[in-house]
Every structure is written in structure tokens, then in C-alpha cells.
Amino acid sequence: MANTASSFSGLVKRPLGNGEALKEPRKPKIESRSLCFYYGDAQALHDISMVIPERAVTALIGPSGCGKSTFLRTLNRMNDIIEGTRHTGEILLDGQDIYDSDVDVVALRKQVGMVFQKSTPFPKSIFDNVAYGPRVAGLKDKEKLASIVESSLKRAALWKEVQTRMHESAMALSGGQQQRLCIARALATDPQVLLMDEPASALDPASTARIEDLIFELKENYTIVIVTHNMQQAARVSDFTAFFLKGSLIEIGDTEQIFTNPREKQTQDYITGRFG
């Protein structure tokens, strides 16, 4: 059955962290300015300008193929690894264009971590999965590594479940645990921003709820951008929602406003299930 705008208005909305009011202006963490993106000759993003506030959850919604994942990947230059892509416009992180020639892309991806739809643990132990990023960055001190692994697993709400099996294979974990392990792995490099591309779409309802609770806890300290097909999930976890259509940003606003009183007819049509 199609979702209706009114079905979202009944959802219990959790407040922003730190007791801050939803309407309070927040410092921009990321700013996209007139961003256009191309795969070869095909333009996937058209003139996207938006601000992503710090320490809040911003959800990207819209029908399949509208450019949500492409936009998410521009935020840590993951699209760079796809041949034949190019962009115009700017993506500012704390005011600096991440596409500037002097930006170290490896350092950028540590600052702006990413979690994918399908959990992607390495075929290594739980410990080695989380220690991977710090080790690649050159950290060898065993005590420091152990401390980072423990704190990352705690922040990803997985520590209690795995603390006695750190040297077992990560592949033996359940799907939901693997996804939290991937979040711990992303946290181990001490990022400021977490990009999540449909992080719960392959999980059962109980594991999905754990991931949503985790997102709510993490936004106290991290700026989170999440792509989701699930509008109830966007309504539950996000503070701000951006609606994309055919590569364009139709509107962005407080999640409650987008779901109960969108400015644009196309947004209204989408959230009431008239298309997509």
C-alpha cells in the first residue's frame, strides 16, 4: 500500500542530540555548490546545491536511479575510482573544496567514512577488520591498536557480542553484526562524517532497528548522510531530508516538514506513493 503523508506525521520523532531544538541553525559540515556529475556523456547530477549540517542525520530519498548514491559518493570522492567520470561545481568540507588538487584523497576518505548496503567484512578476524584502517595509516603499537579496536566496537554497539571472539573470522558473524562491524571499521579511522548507502536494506527488522538506534547515538559525534529507499526509516532516523528526482535536488528541509508539509508537488507525489 502506498504511504501517505499523514502516516508519517504519526511517527514518534526523536529529538536532535544534545537537547537542541530541531529548528536551531546548525553549522554546515558539507556544502555542495552547483554540483553537476557525469558518467561519460551521461549527466547524473544537475546543479545540486545543498548544505549538510554537522552532527545531524541527513537522509537522501528519491526513486531508483535519481542519483542518491552518486551524490553520496561525490562526498568522499569514491566516484573518482570509476573511469570516465567528471564533475563541475564544488563540494566543501569545513569550507574547503575536497576536489582541490592539493587534497589528499586517502586522508579525505578517513575523515569521511563510508558504509555500504551489503556489509563487506574482509575475510579476516574481527580484530583485524577493525584494526585495518589504523594499520594502513602506519599504526603498529599493539596496545594502541587494541584500544582503538575496542572503542570502535563499543561505539558501533558490537563490543559486548564479540569481545570474547576477537580472533574469530568476521565472516562467522550474522548479517546485522557484520554491518555493525563495518561501521566499527569506518569509525576506527576517527572520521567526522559517515556516509551510509542503504545500510540496513539487507537486514531483518530486529537488526535494522539496532542500526537505526546506532545511527541515533552516533549523530552526537558524527555528521551522518544516509541513502535510504525506506521512507519510514528516513522519517525515523533523520533530522533533515533531501528529495532527489532525475538527478536534481527537488527540496531539502527538516524531515518532519518534508514528510508532512512538503513545499514541492513532486515531493508530495513521491511521499504519498504516486510514483517511484
Ligand SMILES: Nc1ncnc2c1ncn2[C@@H]1O[C@H](COP(=O)(O)OP(=O)(O)OP(=O)(O)O)[C@@H](O)[C@H]1O
Ligand atoms: N558506475 C556507473 N556508470 C555509469 N552510470 C552509472 C553508474 N552508477 C550509476 N550510474 C547512473 O547514474 C544514474 C544515477 O544512479 P544512482 O545509482 O546514483 O541512483 P540512485 O538514486 O542511488 O539509485 P538506487 O536507488 O537504485 O540505488 C542512473 O542513471 C545510473 O544508471
